[in-house]
Amino acid sequence: MSGDAPFWSDRLVHAVGAANVSTHAGRARVRPGAPAELCDVVRIAGEVGARVGVGAAAGDAIDVDFARMCNVLHLDETSLVVTAQAGITFDALERALGERGLVLGAVPSWARGRTLGALLAAPRPSEASPRLGRFVQTCVGIQALLPDGTEIATRLAPRKATGPDLMHAIVGSRGALGLITAATIRVQRRQDVQQSAAFAHPTLPQALSAARAILVRGGRPVDLSVSAAGVLALDVDGPEAFAAAEVALAAEVARAHGGEPVPHAPPPRLMSRPHERGVALERVDGEVLAPALVGDAIRVVGWHVAGACVVDSARAPAADPPAPPATAALLAALKKRLDPQDRFVDWPARDHDRVAH
């Protein structure tokens, strides 16, 4: 600990241990190992009038690093859900699941090195699996710390009708309304049959129309993408008869849109490109595609046709989309209600990488 440590840094040491507090130029960084320790940090911050934040956003606030909270807390192989601490990276989580024949499934490849908590705190419009949806949709519960130090845990059930989905007040709030300490995520059992197929179309619009038609007909591949050259590729899995039927449907639709089978085409593999470059996202309504968005590898994705978006993997990561004014006012009011002393710092998405390491 350096000499210019805040006068209250001893209290942080007491809360999380000397090895887990570092100070520099009057700022403190803590690495809590459990929610109770984080709770102590928040309480101390409140008592000394300091704010709490994550990464660069912390500024003069106490900077919380979740690196020690990186454990799988519970793997329920019967229900196919895993509960893990916020600081675990997707790579680490995928490794743990892989040992049991399980996969995450819906995590975009660009997020693999990032943490569970970071992606839930600041989810971006992102790649989605037609079957599994976006990553946030696979989250079924969270544990979090509110600004007043209250620990909350949402009830775990496949679906509920007990009021608003309270998880969604914290998820996406970028840490400003609560710090997520753990989350429960749906996982997939690796299926015995996994098939890939690809079809080359004369034009990009024909390939996009084919992709849309597959979704309209009820096809739900694990992944579906279209390249700028008009190649539609998909991954399917499940029982053999059904996987074959999904490929047959895609082939029929592709043919009707002028597509021809591409032998040995590389599969799209949402799940198997761990270190793909970041992506930019643009929504596309129906079949209208702005040419400027067309890049090298476009992924037509969406939980449903209405949610389809186009991913251009050659572009830089997208910035957080600003909240619409009406929503921003609601969020500000909720922030004032839950955090009247403005104790939790807003956590921009650009800090995700910082949190992951």
Add this chain to the structure above:
Amino acid sequence: MPPLAARTHELVGELERMMPGRVSTTPPDRVAYARDLWPRGLIGVSGGSPAPHPPDAVVWPTSTEEVSAIVRAAARSGTPIVPFGAGSGVCGGTLPIRGGVVVDLKRMRSIVEVDAIAGTATVEAGILGEHLEHELNRRGFTLGHFPSSIMCSTFGGWLAARSAGQFSTKYGKIEDMVRRLTFVDGRGELHTVDAGAAPDVAQWLVGSEGTLGIITRATVTVCKKPELQLYRGWAFPRVAAGCEAIRRLLQRNLRPACVRLYDELDSFLHRGEKDHDRGGGEPESSALEQYLSLLAPTGKSVIGEWKKRAIALALTRPELVNKLASTFLPYAQNGCLLIVGFEGDRGLTEAEARAAAVELERAGGRDLGEGPGQRWLQHRYAVSFRMSKVFDAGAFVDTMEVATTWDKLLELYRAVRAAVSPLAFIMAHFSHAYADGCSIYFTFAARGNGAADAEKKYDDIWRAGLAAVTRVGATISHHHGVGLSKAPFMPEEHGAAMEVYRALKDVLDPHGVMNPGKMGL
């Protein structure tokens, strides 16, 4: 009928100027809007108390702007507002327990747009479910949302209560379908929010049962109308084997539209005399339908006399009958009936059904053919419309729909049965299944000595049942909502997270006028 409060007189005058001819304070309207289909209220009706909490007034807005104006006026005067769809709720969610103004949305029933390219429909909240589905069908689409109340519930009501349809396993619950939501908050301010935003404000409103605002329209995902429906019956020796089969099916990534596994008692009553008729024949009644027809003075029962006697005994000696049923039924007949249905594109549906058959046989199921599936499909709405006869006959019947993850599902089943068995005749089916868990739909019935005794028994049953649910760690509602009946259990359901709900309430309804006294707030 209580007289109008002074504050309400002033408000009603303002509303009448705003919406001439669409405001009522007449006793018949106030009585008509004093209740929903909460069975406890129906016990009161049979006991001669039809409207213990009438609203002061009823208004029928025709636009979101009018809803906004109503809420602004009510907020100024501090008058409670109760949003109302078609009154089919079974938890007392629309009872105006603190008086005030009921806002009936049924005149806001337009289908604003069906976007065939995007696969979405934008619809006003007050449209009846059946009308919406019919209109979508006419254009080649389906919402895929078929609650048993579809003929007497509205689109807005579905959203307000996080409704589930019978085909939720394929199409999702209503909250899964929302793409965009327009609502008026408790200050009268208008919001339009996109689903999937961060945070997802739409998911704050869906399920809030009018406590945070009034949903006036929504854009939802629609699907192509299915080309083919394949529904079959399967027999499993025990509940546990049936549940395991469903879990395997879903975790193999198959997507049946519907799975319904009836427990031994429900299966026993479910089977009509045409049990083994695979070719169709007479429609098969559901267990509840048969039960209801037994109780109805003019009802025609298709079940045998000995079954009638058993059910009559169940009303007076529920614990004994429940115990006998769980002890002997597994050995006495054909086990548990499972209905599994696939629908959609012809090729995919046929392939899915074939793959499912392999899985179900591997899990120990016996194929009963299409007969039970088709009969269920044809008669799946029949039950809900016969309930009032039960109450006329001095008994009561209700349902408890709870849910949990697969690892705790049988524990939940046993815990609720054990808790309720001493108090009521109880049976169950498992439906609304997902890869990570499933809902259990308990049906219970009992009789009291007069309305007061029946109400006490009714409350005791719910207390015992929901206490068992929370002990297991399951959720107290999968799709009926909370309203008034489950409100006391909300603190246990959400724990410390209730504070987040209170914060949302404070922000969106600072005057506390939106459906006050509900949801445990």
